[in-house]
Amino acid sequence: MATLEMASMSEVKPTTPPASCIICTEDLWKTYDMGSEQQVHALRGVNLRIERNEYVAIMGPSGSGKSTLMNLIGCLDTPSKGLYWLNSQLVSELDDDELARIRNKEIGFVFQTFNLLARATALHNVELPLIYAGVPASERIERAKDSLTKVGMGPRMHHKPNELSGGQRQRVAIARALVNRPSIILADEPTGNLDSQTGVEIMALFDTLQSQGNTIVLVTHEHDIAEYAHRVVYIKDGVVSRDEVTERGASLAKK
Numbered sequence: 046m047a048t049l050e051m052a053s054m055s056e057v058k059p060t061t062p063p064a065s066c067i068i069c070t071e072d073l074w075k076t077y078d079m080g081s082e083q084q085v086h087a088l089r090g091v092n093l094r095i096e097r098n099e100y101v102a103i104m105g106p107s108g109s110g111k112s113t114l115m116n117l118i119g120c121l122d123t124p125s126k127g128l129y130w131l132n133s134q135l136v137s138e139l140d141d142d143e144l145a146r147i148r149n150k151e152i153g154f155v156f157q158t159f160n161l162l163a164r165a166t167a168l169h170n171v172e173l174p175l176i177y178a179g180v181p182a183s184e185r186i187e188r189a190k191d192s193l194t195k196v197g198m199g200p201r202m203h204h205k206p207n208e209l210s211g212g213q214r215q216r217v218a219i220a221r222a223l224v225n226r227p228s229i230i231l232a233d234e235p236t237g238n239l240d241s242q243t244g245v246e247i248m249a250l251f252d253t254l255q256s257q258g259n260t261i262v263l264v265t266h267e268h269d270i271a272e273y274a275h276r277v278v279y280i281k282d283g284v285v286s287r288d289e290v291t292e293r294g295a296s297l298a299k300k
Contacts (some may be wrong), residue, residue: 062130067228067260068095068118073127073137075113075283080213088285089115090127095229095262100255100294101270102263114280115264119152119231120144132228149177153222153230157237159214161206167193167203167217174225192220196250219250229260236270250272253289 062069075088087110095101105111116122117129120136123144127134129137136147154160161170180188193202196216197286206214215235222230232251236244248270255261263274271277275294281288 057107061133062094064133065096065284066094066130067097067099067132068093068262069128070094070117071128073114073117073129074125075110075117075122076125084295086283088117088254089126091280091283094280095256095260098255098258098260100251100261100263100273102265102274102277102291103280104265104271104277106266110282110283111264111280115231115233115262115282117257118229118262121152126242149174150225151228152225152226153227154290155215155218155230155232155235156224157166157234158219159206159211159238161214161221163206164206166203167198167209167220170206170217171202171221171224174221178225188224189220193217195223196220210243212246214242215247216250219247219254223254223259229262230254231262231264233264234266235263236265236267244270 049261066096070091070093073088073091073093074086075089077085081086091110091114103111103114112121116123122129123139124137127137129133132151133149134147136144139147162173168186168189170183171192175185175188190199190202190231191198196219198220200218201209201213206217209217221232235251236247239247250260251263251273261274263271265271272291272293275291275297277287277289297300
C-alpha cells in the first residue's frame with residue numbers, strides 16, 4: 046500500500062516546464078459558482094505554452110473565456126484547478142499578496158483605456174510601478190525617462206494625459222508597462238480606443254519591442270490586429286480550439 050501511495054504522489058507532483066517556456070498552463074480550469082448549485086466553467090482545461098520572445102495573440106468571441114485566461118495569465122485571478130508557471134515559477138498556488146508582487150515584477154500591462162492618472166505627468170505615471178517596487182527616487186526617475194524615450198515620448202514626459210493625443214497616451218501606458226523590465230507585456234485590446242492610423246503606429250511599436258527581446262501576449266477580437274502577432278491562439282467555449290502560425294510568423298520562420 047505504501048508503494049502505491051508513493052507512486053500516486055510522484056504522479057501528481059508538478060514538473061517544471063522547459064526554461065524557454067515563459068508561460069505554461071496545464072489543465073487550467075476556472076469555475077464560477079452562481080448560486081443554487083449552479084456553476085459556470087469559463088475555462089475547461091486549457092493547455093498553453095508560450096516561449097520567450099514570442100509574439101502571441103489570443104482571440105475568441107464574447108464569452109469564450111479569453112478574458113478569463115488573460116486574468117489568469119496576468120495573475121489577476123487564480124485558477125479553480127490546474128497549474129500555471131510564469132517564468133519558471135509555479136504561480137497558480139500563490140496567495141493574493143504573492144500574486145501582487147509577481148504582477149508588479151513580471152508583467153507589464155497595456156489596457157484599451159490607458160489607465161493613466163489624470164493629474165500626473167507622463168513621467169510620474171510611468172514611475173508608479175517603481176514606487177510600488179520600492180525603487181529609490183533617483184533611479185526611478187532615470188528608468189522612467191529611459192522608458193518614455195524608448196517609445197518616442199521623451200519630449201512630452203512633463204505633459205499630463207489631457208495634453209496628449211490618444212496615441213501618445215497609449216505610448217505612455219506602454220512605457221509604464223516596460224519600466225519594471227517585465228518578463229511579458231500583456232496587452233488587452235491596445236488599439237480599441239484609437240483611430241486606424243494611430244493603431245497602426247502602436248502596433249509598429251509592439252513590433253519593435255518584440256524585436257528587442259520582449260515577449261508580447263495580445264488579447265484582441267480584431268483579426269487585422271491579431272495578424273500582427275506571429276501566432277494566434279483561438280479560445281472557444283473555455284478551451285483552445287485552434288493554435289496557428291500567422292503569415293507574419295511563417296515568413297519570419299523562413300528567414
